[in-house]
Amino acid sequence: MSQAIAAFIWRWRRVLTTIIVIGAVAFVPSANITKIDNDLTAWFSVKDPIYKDYARFRDEFGGTRTLIIAIEAPTRDRLLSADGLQLVEALTADIEKVNTVQRVSSLATATVIDALPATPGDDGGLDVRRLFKDLGRKTPAEVGARALGDELLRGDLISEDGTTAAIIVFFDEAKIDTVRPQVLAEIEGIVSRRTPTEFKAHLNGSLEITEAYNRVTLDNQRVFTPPIFLVTMLAIYLLFRSWKKTLLTLVAVLISVLWSLGLYSLLGFSYNVLSSMLVPLIVVLAIADDVHILQHFDHERRHGSKEAAFRSTVANLFAPLLGASGTTALGMLSLCTTNIVAVQQFGIGSAIGIMVDFALSIVLVPTMLGWLDEVTAEAPQETWFSAPMRWIGRFSSRNPWRVMAVATVITAIAGFGLTKLHVDTNHINFFAKSHPLSTSAAVIDTKLAGIYNFQVLLEGPPDAIKQPDTLKRMDQLSRELERLPYVRKVSSVVDYVKRVDRELGVGGAAGAARVAQVSDDPSVIAQELFVFGLADEGRVELERVTASDFSKAQISVKLASMSSDLVFEQIRVAERRANEIFAGSLVTPTVTGSGRLFSTLDHYLVVSQISSFATAFVTVFAVIFIIFRSWRFGLLAIIPNLFPVLAVFGVMGWANISLNVATIMLASVALGVVDDDTIHFISRFRRDTAGGMNSQDAIEEATASEGRASLTTALINSTAFAVLAFSEYKPTAWFGALLGLTMAVAFLAEIFILPATIMLLPGLFGADAVHAKRRARVKVGSA
Amino acid sequence: MSRLLIVFLTLFLKAEPGIAIQQEVGTLPAGSPQAQGEWVARHSDQRDTGRDGRVTFKMKLFDRQDRARERALTVLSKKAPSGDKSLTRFTYPADIAGTAFLVWEHPGADAERFLYLPSLARVRRIAGSEAQESFVGSDFTYEDIGGRAFDDYTYTLVNDTADNGASYTLESRARNAGARFPRVISTIRKDTFVVTHADIYGKRGDIQKVFDATRVERVGKYWTVTSMRMQDVGQKTRTELTVEKAEYDVGLTDDAFTRRELEKVIK
Structure with a gap:
């Protein structure tokens, strides 16, 4: 079967390559990400009951996704001076004129209610008026004192100490998301123009946070993509010492990325902070595939013609690459079990991207390698890694108990770290303390009513x-x-x-x-x-x-801003008490609003990721069972796959990195990366033992060849994604650093734990067991 | 300019000077659009509204979900050189029936306003409202109903061809830059100087509210807008005001506008 596929691809390689390249060029415009959509409907299904509650609330009272502007004066006297109050009034008036602004709540629009003194003929009276109406007949300090004396305003629109005033902007939520960047930029322009240097303006609120997310997503794409490609290029060059192969790999990766993003757009999916992970994911997996192909082709080319090298590479790698990609794609597809639109889209998009990358790589890379005329001498990675890898293979197979003892100790330490792992998505804490979002949250949370x-x-x-x-x-x-x-x-x-x-x-x-x-x-x-x-x-x-x-x-x-899980907890308490208090009344309470939306979303994300990881785990190994047509080798694959996930989460526990909307994706990505290495290793081991090698030799060979490919991939990807650690947005930094760690641990698990497990359970996984199984099959066939 | 009183008087555009207006229709002076606009505005503003009146209204307030609330109110009003007076009494719904306002205007000074709440059985004084603020919680402002203070605006005649030549189109711009509704484009009948339509612009320069006189009738000697609608485009609410019964020049005296009367009315 594999030989037939190899022959087919060889025959049609030029046509197929042309189609691939034309497709990539055609996808360039749709792969150009300039618009990021982190809007509500990108995350929530409109059929979700929580969203429906919010929509019902919004229809009645308008949206609660606000922009909060805190105007901080150096002293109370400055804020409550004519200048200070005029600043609040002018900002309010200017912002009211901005498109989509529905309402502005500030001291300038605040309503106060006062009793009027009794006069002969009446019993006093009532004055409902705007606070600032008094400015004509009272001093600013008196007006400020009136505001501070009002418990409805104090702590909300003016801080207790009288130094900070809030301007809360409400928008027409039916329109704001389509013009949000421009509207927020216009308001920011008004604020910076109007605010004197002695006053400080702090912007925050759910809309500002959403916009900050969009900016970060775009910035990450723009800032980190070039260095990632550069570092990748240098790493590939260093390991293969060939500019042509380096460029070839980059072209192949680039084409995979273009196809993946293009198809993602064609499906009508939107880009958000989650789908921005799509490019790193595809790059990681594409490089892994390409390195295997490159290495195999080089090896075969040394002993034969281009055609032979092409056919051998495709024939030998088609099944393991398909298996590796298929399992990863299935793992990603399991994300569809969630009810979060963005996660579903990411799952489908990445699954398609992974399979497309497989299909492109298996055609494109060997074809392009065939165009190179250079002598395929030993690449540095081969020179440098072959002997050490062979030594490691020998060590692992000869010292399985030692290896397992160390693995057990690491597992125990990681397991303990796992108990320290906490679920916490605090969107403000995701940014550096010096980031405007963090500094403004500190002011609004401590001086005003919170964000x-x-x-x-x-x-x-x-x-x-x-x-x-x-x-x-x-x-x-x-x-x-x-x-x-x-x-x-x-x-x-x-x-x-x-x-x-x-x-x-x-x-x-x-x-x-x-x-x-x-x-x-x-x-x-x-x-x-x-x-x-x-x-x-x-x-x-x-x-x-x-x-x-x-x-x-x-x-x-x-x-105040806090972990969304704490918000979620507060909301549950509020809901329980509301239901108890209104039991038996005419009224039904429902807890809703943007706080509920976003905390529920984060809760959904983490919970659904855990459940979809479990689904992915089961699905992936079910497929591995099918690929190897052996429950024993399916079982063998589980051990080195669980270990990196456990180790990385253990490190997160020890390093106090929370399980949040960003880091939870690591589990799925880790599984995708790790199971590829395992499949390649086991495939090679089975092929060699089936060819007559004993377990130890087959392990040495698999470690030297497939382990080397894994090391090369791990080095390239870890170096490249370490660049992300410099992101101002912590989840991106964590993702970059932890992805590198995952790949390193996965590599170690493959070259140490996998061989040790084979050697410790020879009756199940050893060469003799493989031979016995083969003999049994032959017997059944001849009978 | 008086507020509450004018509310109920200027809406019922009078017919007595109608003859004079009819005579002046053809005499739109030549001149700049500003001069012509001022001429139209002045004629609309200076219509005689009678000495006094007793009008019963039905008010329907529609919210953004199109849910309607009904209110019924009776307004007594009287013009006087010492200041206009009015007494507004709500008769429906039951939980606010009997609630009443008494307003004494004082030329050149703040008006005095009194509120009677039957549940308290006491008279309370209430602080005054601005012309561009809501009229008794509806989409109308005092100014929409009572008419704009003539000197607060500048005027430009946009055209005299509206309604197939039967109406003027007048642009009024507030002199106060901070006005909530700085610009109004009105359609004014040439024969009666009744405002039949108005687009009221907000600070952003877009239409905030739309006024329509949906029925104009002659009640006795006076042309009266007996049905009108104000839509708040931004808030997506509207208020419909219908005159159930209107009587003019009924001989109301100052005794009908005392604090004692405010309480007595519902006892």
């Missing part, structure tokens, strides 16, 4: 919300939510009802101390809300917190 938020959506029949019973339950829930750790501000319509009640003096007799409370009388509440909504400011505030027919309301909860 994260979630909402409790309350739904019932019309007028349900303004019933005393509902408002009292809301009040109870709000007070409980305020006591949750990390929660910095809770607000709802209850705050306004209580405030109006207090300022109208409903709760107490004239002259008595005013008490903010929810009345027991529904008509009092209806009239308080009516009065509050008569003024424009009150009306706008009411629309923000309750539906016009009082069938829905929201409790807004603001919190």
